[in-house]
Amino acid sequence: MEHSEQLIQHKLRQLESQPVKWNKQETWLRLERPRRKRTSVFAYAAAALVIVVGSWVLYDSMTFNSSALHDRIAALEIRLAQAGDKLILASPDPERMCAPEMAVQPQEIQRVKPRVNTALPSVLIADQLKPAIDSTQRTTVALQPQEQPTVTEPTAAVERPSIPIILGRSQGAAYARSKRFSFRLILSDPDLTEQPITVSEVDIVAGLKQKPN
């Protein structure tokens, strides 16, 4: 490198160390912004994840509550139907089945003996019943053995099944319950625990007992 070039190099490099007016702060902020942006992206992602998980838990909880309720209703309906059948069989007394003022007492039926017409003579009837064919007109016919129809024994007896009355979405709820996730966060929630149905509840629903106030 020539001497003049070295001199120019020295002067220009010296000039580089001089302070200069430029958008230094703005450039630093631009340099820093992607890092802040990255942090905020992580924050947004975390918030979105929390919302999604929360919604899922809420949905699962609601599904579980719904299915539990449907199960209880279904069980109650079945027991109600059974209890109703038993009540009908055990007490045909209308006073027990309906209100006393609605009950109708059965009336005695007066049976009337049929009258016999004795006006016609019995002899006439006897003559009329005599056969009008002579003995000469009779022919003897050999009886042919008649083929007996084959009768097959029944192999199975078909009965009408007793179909329990199920109202609402009980079957759908049972299906949903079998398919849903068994993820429960709040196990201590009383709504989530299944309680046995007492007979008194059945009686209350059937109208046989008054609900205690």
Next chain:
Amino acid sequence: MTESELIRLCQQASPRGQQELFDRWADSLYRVALRYVKTDVDAEDIVMMSFTKAFRHITSFRPQGKGSLHAWLRKIVVNESLGWLRRRHNFNMVESLDDTLPVPDLNEVCHLPAEDILRLVMELPAGYRTVFNLHVVEGYSHQEIAEQLGISESTARTQLFKAKAHLKKMLIREGSQYGT
């Protein structure tokens, strides 16, 4: 804070260390970038990109004495500036020059104040200015310039010759203007 402490902090991705590094060297690196790309906005962009790259790769930096960090940063800025120029200018022109022509001397130019020299350099066309900066200020050989810009060595020589001639011409023109 010493240079080794600064390097260690930056290698640990400490925001304090990074800001210290930026505060210490951003001004001089901005001037380097400005000498290549000419406009303030582009020079700021290059400084920003260079520091981003430096913060990312400082873990692989091995200090070799005092001033090595600045030299490393300066090299990053020069490379970024060349990349910026390559995207906007075509350096691939094949130029040849008669070797018998005398090389223009820069004796008159080198006696000018630094600001005037810089102003004259900034008025050079992009190709001439880039080759002049790389050869005269950065100290690159013609072979290195040819590799950096993807041109032939003879083209690099021609560009430098024309840059010097252009500077001399500008100086004469300005001298005549000053004289009137």
